[in-house]
Amino acid sequence: MQTLELKAPYLQKRNKLVIVCSKGSLDMAYPPLMLATSGAAMGMEVHLYFTFWGINMLRKDTVQSLKVSPVGNPAMPMPNILGMIPGMTRLATRMMKGKMDKMKMPTIQEMIKTAHDAGVHFHACSPSMQIMNLSKDDLIPEVDDIIGATTYLDLASEDAITLFI
Amino acid sequence: MQTLELKAPYLQKRNKLVIVCSKGSLDMAYPPLMLATSGAAMGMEVHLYFTFWGINMLRKDTVQSLKVSPVGNPAMPMPNILGMIPGMTRLATRMMKGKMDKMKMPTIQEMIKTAHDAGVHFHACSPSMQIMNLSKDDLIPEVDDIIGATTYLDLASEDAITLFI
Amino acid sequence: MQTLELKAPYLQKRNKLVIVCSKGSLDMAYPPLMLATSGAAMGMEVHLYFTFWGINMLRKDTVQSLKVSPVGNPAMPMPNILGMIPGMTRLATRMMKGKMDKMKMPTIQEMIKTAHDAGVHFHACSPSMQIMNLSKDDLIPEVDDIIGATTYLDLASEDAITLFI
Numbered sequence: 001m002q003t004l005e006l007k008a009p010y011l012q013k014r015n016k017l018v019i020v021c022s023k024g025s026l027d028m029a030y031p032p033l034m035l036a037t038s039g040a041a042m043g044m045e046v047h048l049y050f051t052f053w054g055i056n057m058l059r060k061d062t063v064q065s066l067k068v069s070p071v072g073n074p075a076m077p078m079p080n081i082l083g084m085i086p087g088m089t090r091l092a093t094r095m096m097k098g099k100m101d102k103m104k105m106p107t108i109q110e111m112i113k114t115a116h117d118a119g120v121h122f123h124a125c126s127p128s129m130q131i132m133n134l135s136k137d138d139l140i141p142e143v144d145d146i147i148g149a150t151t152y153l154d155l156a157s158e159d160a161i162t163l164f165i
Numbered sequence: 166m167q168t169l170e171l172k173a174p175y176l177q178k179r180n181k182l183v184i185v186c187s188k189g190s191l192d193m194a195y196p197p198l199m200l201a202t203s204g205a206a207m208g209m210e211v212h213l214y215f216t217f218w219g220i221n222m223l224r225k226d227t228v229q230s231l232k233v234s235p236v237g238n239p240a241m242p243m244p245n246i247l248g249m250i251p252g253m254t255r256l257a258t259r260m261m262k263g264k265m266d267k268m269k270m271p272t273i274q275e276m277i278k279t280a281h282d283a284g285v286h287f288h289a290c291s292p293s294m295q296i297m298n299l300s301k302d303d304l305i306p307e308v309d310d311i312i313g314a315t316t317y318l319d320l321a322s323e324d325a326i327t328l329f330i
Numbered sequence: 331m332q333t334l335e336l337k338a339p340y341l342q343k344r345n346k347l348v349i350v351c352s353k354g355s356l357d358m359a360y361p362p363l364m365l366a367t368s369g370a371a372m373g374m375e376v377h378l379y380f381t382f383w384g385i386n387m388l389r390k391d392t393v394q395s396l397k398v399s400p401v402g403n404p405a406m407p408m409p410n411i412l413g414m415i416p417g418m419t420r421l422a423t424r425m426m427k428g429k430m431d432k433m434k435m436p437t438i439q440e441m442i443k444t445a446h447d448a449g450v451h452f453h454a455c456s457p458s459m460q461i462m463n464l465s466k467d468d469l470i471p472e473v474d475d476i477i478g479a480t481t482y483l484d485l486a487s488e489d490a491i492t493l494f495i
Contacts, residue, residue: 013487014487014488028352031381031382039479039483042483103461127270153182153207157209157326161486161487161490162327185361187358187495296430296433314368314369315368318347318368329349
């Protein structure tokens with residue numbers, strides 16, 4: 001009798017990570033970059049697809065000034081009325097940046113560079129670019145290309161870990 | 166010697182997209198609908214599961230009046246103190262709608278209709294309906310059914326691209 | 331002629347659910363716990379990975395006082411200017427808690443206990459713990475361990491349903 005041993009590729013772990021980055025705030029810029037860098041270090045193929053407010057992470061004129069909002073986030077230990085005072089967004093942002101700095105956490109720009117050097121792919125969403133009236137020249141050099149939802153879905157469909165942040 | 170050629174369905178691309186829609190703001194209403202429409206056009210089976218604030222996208226009385234908040238979103242180029250002024254939510258919303266209009270972007274209602282006509286399935290979350298004290302009559306006609314978390318997870322478990330928006 | 335019947339594990343449904351919990355507000359604390367409990371009841375292996383503001387769901391000193399923000403959420407039927415009035419976050423939170431109570435919905439703490447008893451795994455993100463200057467003693471007893479992004483990605487790569495909330 002013949003015995004057939006089948007290698008089972010479907011039991012292999014997925015080695016692809018495809019994340020939609022839709023937020024333009026400092027606190028929600030860290031998670032996709034941290035996951036992307038970790039994934040790349042594990043040998044995964046990693047794609048970040050920036051859409052809507054997420055485009056701000058790729059704009060030359062905004063990537064350095066991403067902010068944390070002190071209002072509308074009940075997890076922040078600050079009453080909304082205080083968060084309204086002019087300068088409070090700056091204060092909350094400086095506090096978070098200070099903490100990150102003290103922990104020797106890299107800035108968003110540094111993390112983008114590290115991720116890019118590790119092979120993470122940076123894709124900007126084309127309809128978002130149109131709405132914001134931007135061209136590729138407005139984006140940081142780490143951006144690989146400008147793609148639409150169809151290309152994103154194609155990447156996601158190849159057995160990737162998918163997240164929308 | 167016998168050679169066995171195996172067709173490898175596990176290497177096929179996933180052709181199912183299952184998105185949880187949990188936000189009730191205008192800006193976060195677009196991404197799931199754009200992805201759903203693109204997915205359907207690619208021949209994917211697409212399911213949208215509306216829960217929590219996302220139910221507002223399905224309510225007859227709110228779908229036309231989804232708003233963008235000018236506060237609590239540091240990606241918006243407006244200081245919180247200005248966003249507080251009565252009428253500013255309306256202004257921010259009108260600005261976004263104006264931009265969408267200029268780009269010939271369809272409204273949320275139009276996108277829902279297009280997605281539905283393309284075969285996208287619309288599911289409302291039953292516990293959310295109960296909390297909001299709503300019945301199926303309160304929802305737009307494109308809603309297919311009211312389902313619970315178990316049915317959603319069952320859909321998601323069939324090798325779908327899964328996202329929580 | 332020989333007929334070969336292959337059992338097809340790759341056509342089986344996925345039975346693993348891995349959710350990132352990144353929000354610290356009351357409204358966004360419910361969805362992951364409801365999905366986790368439903369998944370566990372269906373026999374799924376469920377992992378919750380708490381990061382950033384999500385750590386507040388695990389802190390002894392904050393889990394009882396998660397709040398809903400009345401500002402920055404245009405789905406809330408309250409103008410931003412009203413939401414600014416001191417006490418309004420408390421009011422919005424009390425309203426939501428009242429509704430949950432009336433529907434006999436368990437509190438977040440009760441849901442965490444139920445999920446834990448059903449076998450759901452609770453993981454705290456180590457960099458987030460460092461940023462917040464917390465140790466395991468600051469966390470509720472249901473927390474299994476403190477893990478990093480690599481361990482999370484490893485869990486997610488085992489053909490899990492993945493969500494970022």
